[in-house]
Amino acid sequence: MTDYDVLRVFCAPNGGYGNEIGVVRDGSRVPGTEERRELAAKLGFGETVFVDDPERGVLDVHTPAGRPPLAGDACVGTAWLLDVPELVVPAGTVGVRLDGEFTWIEARPEWAPPHTLRHCADAAEVDALPVPAPGEEPGGAPGEGQVEAPGKRPGLYAWAWEDEPAGRVRARAFPGPAGTGEDEATGTAALLLTASLGRALNITQGTGSQLLTAPQPGGWVEVGGRVRLER
Structure with a gap:
């Protein structure tokens, strides 16, 4: 099984609630779109993130509905995990900042x-x-x-x-x-x-x-x- 992290995103102050996502930090281990779709389905998370470039924050996100241009849980969670200043998703470049216990992304509606x-x-x-x-x-x-x-x-x-x-x-x-x-x-x-x-x-x-x-x-x-x- 490919290594992956499990994150809970948009938690309450006590650390509960929020959504679980899966993050494959080394996306090169699952190179094909079909292989990624199959792994995402097997893991069963609402969003599974494949990191294609951890230094630039390039992400490929799979959900039960497909590959969204922007995914909030995926971006906030992966930004926290990678600690990068921005992320690159299909829609464009998403700004990132960390502020105490909160991780923020900036995107266009x-x-x-x-x-x-x-x-x-x-x-x-x-x-x-x-x-x-x-x-x-x-x-x-x-x-x-x-x-x-x-x-x-x-x-x-x-x-x-x-x-x-x-x-x-x-x-x-x-x-x-x-x-x-x-x-x-x-x-x-x-x-x-x-x-x-x-x-x-x-x-x-x-x-x-x-x-x-x-x-x-x-x-x-x-x-x-x-x-x-x-x-």
Whole structure:
């Protein structure tokens, strides 16, 4: 079996929650796209990262849905692991900074896979949303405050203010038929929500993951979180 690290990304303050990802530090050991797809499926993580150049931070990320141009968990986790100033992904060059217990990436909203953003009335409404059955489209028809992604909806990002003046948000994500029933932490959706609202956010997603965001000059957005090495 190819050596790989397991990281938990967007953890709560106690180190729990977040998403597990796999990182193959020496991507040359799995050189082909089909071999990488097979290994990613075997490992079973939401995102499996193959590092093709650790000094430049060149990444190839595989998810159950394919190879995204930008993957939030993968970028935040691998940036922490490699300790590099930037990452190179299919969408472009992602800025990186480490700030105490948080690792931050800076990317453009248009690089993120599309999500449908649904503004719910309150956190209780977010919590009450049912998890879609396998193969079922999440969320149904657009509701008030819902921003439709272009083309076929790959999933739903439902959110509500917990404390609007403080920028505190409650959110849940449902990737839909192409992915799992519910995603515990979704960095790219947080990036899109931040761009839509135009303000810094402190997001609690899923059962307890924490994602921090902040808009930056020139249309860029930062997304940050805690990373923990599982093994």
